Amino acid sequence: MTLTGMISDRVGYRLTISLGFVLRGIGFGMFALGTSPLFIFVSAIIAGIGGSLFEPTGDAALTTLTNAQSRSRTYAVKKVTDNLGIVVSALLGSLLVSVSFHLLSLISGALFVIAGIMTYIRLPSMRIQVKPVAWGDMWRTVTRDKPFVHYVTVMIGYFFLFMQLYLAIPARIVDLTQQASSVSVVFLVISVMMILFQIPINMLVKRFNVIRTIQAGFALLGTGLLVLGNAGHVAVFVAGISLFAVGMMVIEPSSFDLTSRLARPDMTATYFGFYYLAMAIGGGISQGTGGLLMQVGSSSGLPGLIWWIGALVALLAIAGANPLRNSLSRSSGKEAP
Template sequence: MKAIRLLLVNSFLMNVSFFAFIPFLSAYITGSLALSAGIAGLVLMIRQLTQQGTSFLSGILGDRFDYRLMISTGMVLRGAGFLLFAICTTPLELIAAAIITGLGGSLFEPTSKAALSIFTPPAKRGDVFALDKIVRHSGIICAGILGGVLLQLDFFYSSLVCGGIFIFSGVITFMNLPNEKVAVPKQSLADSWEKVKSDRLFIFFTISMIGFWFMFMQLYLTIPLHAAKVFNSPTFVSSLFIVYGVIVVFLQYPLQKWTRRFQRLSVIKMGMSIMGAGILLIGISNSILLFWAGFCIYAIGIMLVEPTSYEYTAEIAPPQFSASYFGFSLLAMAVGGGISQGAGGWMYEHMPQVNWLVGAIAGISSALCIHVLQAWNKRASSRRKYSVR
């Protein structure tokens, strides 16, 4: 329980820091530095691709070596990247800071999820992943308040405070996460690669999640930019994330209990479809009522998909390959999130309505892919039953 509590505290602090910093980074780049939305999108895309693009390797290393070392090193590196943004003024300097920030996330993200999965009894994983999401979004509520305060100050203080939180969390993790970590045999890098590569259904599941992450990452760039434009107030962004956090804190656990009556893939499919509808409503909104309706629908879709997808990954991953599976699954975030923030920034600048339509299509496409995966799983299960007979 000590390890689970520590990992949940980490989730809270990481989200306070991340959401008090990243959503406001695009406003800083386009405002204080007077660079284009395309540059802001490029910086966020590179951060995303660096983080999720290398997470599979980080997950393999986590399974081979030390979860505690990987998590704490990654958090310190993320903090250093945030601090660097304070002194970066040119696109190349911003990209360098984004790469360092992304590498830090690559080290701690898959290993944190794997450690949470390993330390939790299988029957309780769904509840713990739901609790983790509630804790993380409690952090988002605090981040909205902190970000709103820091927005009134020089950007240097945002970098200092948010980077300091990550460095502090990394030190605390290294000192307190139990040394025992994972009571399963350590695997070689080749074994981890071969195991994941041979699991074709899991690879297809990862591909199916690309559309979800395309929609999700709009939360960091185009949705805040659209909200600030529609309501003519950059400070509206902080209230956006406060509302998002409140929705998750109060609805995540009841939703998680309700979805237990359905198959996990059905819940994921439903959530992707709902997200697509929500993002389309956000895009066409020109009034506060329509915007909030779309945003709440979008948030409910995220709550259905995200913890359920983690639970599904934990269920199908052999314990000794847990971090490798979680790391590979984050490639979907690398591809979907990278396209979302790179192309999304460009589309928002040049043809904004197309951006929202593409988001809705991404949700429908991913839901259809999950439907196909369900059919494949059903056929595979039938063949196994037939062979047993």
């Protein structure tokens, strides 16, 4: 995504987002035609490249189209619409896949292609770099921005915790209920909570220092993991997942807002692309070690090991974020945001 962000800043956001949607649509459509594992693998790569084109560029476009005062709220609204889409797609997707996986793939692909065409028609043309910045200069600018690199390093911890939503948390609810179908309830609860509470929570936390807000979000994530990991009843598990969801709702708009503030105006997509390195690294570590920690914990009589490690990661992220306020003040020459 760092590379695609750099490309976006050079060629413009509208074309990059539109191309990303179309490529994602082609990749999804190819799933319907897959006759071998290799073909499915290639389809996934094409779909992934499409996502890498529109994800950081979409965030950069939101930044460009909004003023500084409304960016956090704009991103909160985006999270609400994202989760509305998740809820609707979960309902419709489960119906379609029971009819035909091929039909589901074709419809999903067609929706992305339509979104790409609509984006190209409706999104204003945003040429960010009037005079193109050299590729090497773009890379050196973002990698030598010490406060931003520090911030991205802290956010590795967020994505480590976030990915437990797809690993340890589903395993935990299945362990409690002995029903695999209960996993879908977890995602439904989080999506509904975000739809209902994301904007009110954003209005509440935007009054506070953004670094302190992110630290509070980490505290909620770590506490939520400990509660649900040690829950002996589904009701306690729901309380834990609710704390975890609130932590996500506190951190995500704040992290978007901070990235947009730190980004150089003519390199906004590059900065967002570099930010997503935190997702790649944190998510990769989480997926790589999460299952191992669960196995080690079970075999050594410490089934709660993964939850305590998660809480420790949250504490380390809180401590790591603490110096950011001063470093941001020094780099900007004014009070930290």
